[in-house]
Amino acid sequence: MKPAKFEYHAPETLDEALILAAQYGDDARIIAGGQSLVPMMNLRLAQPDHIIDINHIEGLSYIRPDSGSIEIGAVTRHHQIEYSSELMQLCPPLPMAARNIGHYALRERGTIGGSLALADPAAELPLMAMLLDAGIVAQSAAGKRTIPARDFFISVFTTSLEPGEIVAAIRFRALAHREGWGFRWLARRSGDYAVVNAAATLMLDGAGKVGRIAMALGGVGSTPIRLASLEQSASGLAPAGGWAGEIAAEAAAQVEPESDKHASAVYRKELIEVLLCQALEDALARAQRQSAA
Amino acid sequence: MSRIAFRLAVNGEVREVFAEPRKLLSDVLREDLRLTGTHVGCEHGVCGACTVLVDGKPSRACLIFAIQMQGREITTVEGLTPDEGLSPLQQALHEEHGLQCGFCTPGIITTFEAYLRENPDPSEDEIREVLAGNLCRCTGYGNIVRGVKKAARMLRDGAAQ
Numbered sequence: 001m002k003p004a005k006f007e008y009h010a011p012e013t014l015d016e017a018l019i020l021a022a023q024y025g026d027d028a029r030i031i032a033g034g035q036s037l038v039p040m041m042n043l044r045l046a047q048p049d050h051i052i053d054i055n056h057i058e059g060l061s062y063i064r065p066d067s068g069s070i071e072i073g074a075v076t077r078h079h080q081i082e083y084s085s086e087l088m089q090l091c092p093p094l095p096m097a098a099r100n101i102g103h104y105a106l107r108e109r110g111t112i113g114g115s116l117a118l119a120d121p122a123a124e125l126p127l128m129a130m131l132l133d134a135g136i137v138a139q140s141a142a143g144k145r146t147i148p149a150r151d152f153f154i155s156v157f158t159t160s161l162e163p164g165e166i167v168a169a170i171r172f173r174a175l176a177h178r179e180g181w182g183f184r185w186l187a188r189r190s191g192d193y194a195v196v197n198a199a200a201t202l203m204l205d206g207a208g209k210v211g212r213i214a215m216a217l218g219g220v221g222s223t224p225i226r227l228a229s230l231e232q233s234a235s236g237l238a239p240a241g242g243w244a245g246e247i248a249a250e251a252a253a254q255v256e257p258e259s260d261k262h263a264s265a266v267y268r269k270e271l272i273e274v275l276l277c278q279a280l281e282d283a284l285a286r287a288q289r290q291s292a293a
Numbered sequence: 294m295s296r297i298a299f300r301l302a303v304n305g306e307v308r309e310v311f312a313e314p315r316k317l318l319s320d321v322l323r324e325d326l327r328l329t330g331t332h333v334g335c336e337h338g339v340c341g342a343c344t345v346l347v348d349g350k351p352s353r354a355c356l357i358f359a360i361q362m363q364g365r366e367i368t369t370v371e372g373l374t375p376d377e378g379l380s381p382l383q384q385a386l387h388e389e390h391g392l393q394c395g396f397c398t399p400g401i402i403t404t405f406e407a408y409l410r411e412n413p414d415p416s417e418d419e420i421r422e423v424l425a426g427n428l429c430r431c432t433g434y435g436n437i438v439r440g441v442k443k444a445a446r447m448l449r450d451g452a453a454q
Contacts, residue, residue: 001336005295008314008360031361038356039337042317051314053361079350103426105344105351105404190425 003041010053014139017054017166022141024050025163031055032075033110035102036118060113060168065090068174071137074113074167082107090174091132093181093199097124100183103191113167116152119159122193122219124185126153129170130224131199131216137169138162146171153223178290179203179212182282184275188262194219195263196271202239202283204291210237215247215276220257220268227251244280248273299363303328304372312359319343319354322369330370330399334428341427344400345369351407370399373406381451382406382444391440393431401427405441413449417442 009028011017021028028050031037040046054060060075063084070091072081081087081098088095101107101115101124115125116136129136129149136147138161152159161167175181185197196219205211213234215227234247257268298311303326310325319336322328322345334340336355343354346368373380379387382402392398401424408415408423415423420441424434 002317002320003315003358005313005315008297008358010361010363034356034358034361035338035353038317038358041315042337042355051358055361056364103341104408104423105341105353105426106338108350108407109347109352109356190422 001042003038004044004047006048007050008053009050010056012056012058014054014057014060014166014168017052017057018139018141018164020050020052021166022164024052028052030117030166032114033077033106034114035106035110036114036120054166063087065174069171070174071169071171072112073169075111076113078102078107078110078112078115079104081112091172092175093131093183093201094125094128094172096183097128097199100124100185106191112170116170117159117161117167119153119155119157119223120193121153121156121221121223122195122197123224124194124197124218127197127199127216127218127224128172129153130226131201131214132172133214134173135171136167137171138165139168140165144168150226155222175201176203176212178287180283180285180287180290182279182286184278184282185218186271186275196220196257196268196275198272198275198279200276200279200283202280202287204239204284204287208238210234210239210243215251215280217251217255217272217276220255220272225255227254230254239284244277244284245273247280248275248277251276297360299360301326301359301362301367302365303367304369310359314358314360316359317355318345318357318359318362318367321359322354322367328369328371330374332396332399334396339428340397341400341404342397344403344427346372346403346407349407349410351404368403370402373402380406381447382409382441385444385447386437386440389436389440389443391432391437392429397427397429401429401437405444409441409445409448413452414445415441 029048031053060073062073064071078098078101134149136152181201183199185194187194199216201214203211218224252269252273257265259265319333322331332342334342338353338356345354
């Protein structure tokens with residue numbers, strides 16, 4: 001249970017880090033919180049030749065609201081997101097998602113950039129990145145680009161980051177004033193990754209019907225997913241009776257989760273139906289409260 | 294073997310270390326600095342026994358390379374123990390029988406030292422939620438929860454005086 005040897009680099013500026021990342025490419029791993037990378041190194045599932053530690057770089061830890069969006073620096077810890085009063089006001093699903101990650105000590109060290117770059121398909125922040133149309137700001141020695149979340153997650157632990165690219169920041173859209181949201185999950189034990197998680201945002205139009213709606217699922221495939229076609233068909237519905245259950249049943253019918261040691265495909269479909277229904281009902285209740293206020 | 298010399302600030306003292314970059318903070322604390330209060334359980338971040346404070350925040354020492362900690366302030370359970378007697382949290386855990394074998398106790402003390410500063414009057418649910426990050430195979434947790442509640446009260450009363 002000891003990691004294999006590696007060369008350690010502790011750049012003090014992002015430019016220095018980018019030069020190192022370009023130089024070592026696939027032989028290097030970036031370490032931020034290290035809460036997933038170091039366990040993998042201890043178990044020797046990961047044996048990078050070079051570790052580039054970005055914790056000493058100033059200016060990568062921030063939560064910065066901009067008009068209609070919020071930019072979060074890559075080395076912002078989950079604990080900061082969990083307790084950010086700005087995020088609770090502008091984008092409350094994010095603190096809720098962060099609160100659900102691992103345990104207290106892990107949240108004090110783990111970072112948002114690390115969680116997204118790891119791309120665990122059941123993780124909370126990748127799910128939120130899909131739900132909230134996040135843009136992942138990737139920097140390399142050659143320049144900077146923003147990758148939409150839907151193009152970022154390729155497969156389990158696989159993203160569209162190129163060798164030499166470092167996640168510098170993540171941009172989320174802020175919720176509209178009257179927008180409701182819901183986030184539900186089932187994990188076997190406190191602190192575990194969810195077996196399935198579901199999240200939704202919802203706005204009511206002037207007639208009280210479903211306006212803008214977004215739905216995302218995690219733990220149901222190799223990446224978190226958006227339910228784009230269901231969002232389209234749900235828009236314009238009157239949210240009454242069993243509307244949420246019907247949408248969730250349709251989602252469960254459309255999605256093809258796999259069986260693994262944590263849960264069977266059939267059980268995952270049942271979880272999709274229950275959790276998405278609850279997330280939609282939470283989103284509606286919040287949207288109605290906001291509209292009444 | 295390419296060992297590197299660097300300095301660590303541990304429990305208010307600057308210590309010289311000569312270790313490989315791959316050496317975990319938990320191992321440097323125990324083997325190089327002889328601070329064996331930090332216990333090593335699972336070595337992959339699950340059990341919480343090796344939790345120390347980094348700049349006052351709880352962190353798994355088995356998920357940090359010691360070399361990363363240059364310029365940070367590390368506090369171990371030794372640093373939280375007064376020269377004489379016990380800290381309020383240690384005293385309360387002792388009084389409530391919040392330990393049996395004691396292997397998990399240092400991690401619980403470091404974790405709740407930080408948490409009670411953040412939340413001086415936690416509910417039982419909040420304590421249990423935080424305690425979920427520290428595995429104890431002896432007590433069944435009930436007495437630990439009582440100990441933490443008592444410690445919180447002692448610390449609040451102490452702060453009020």
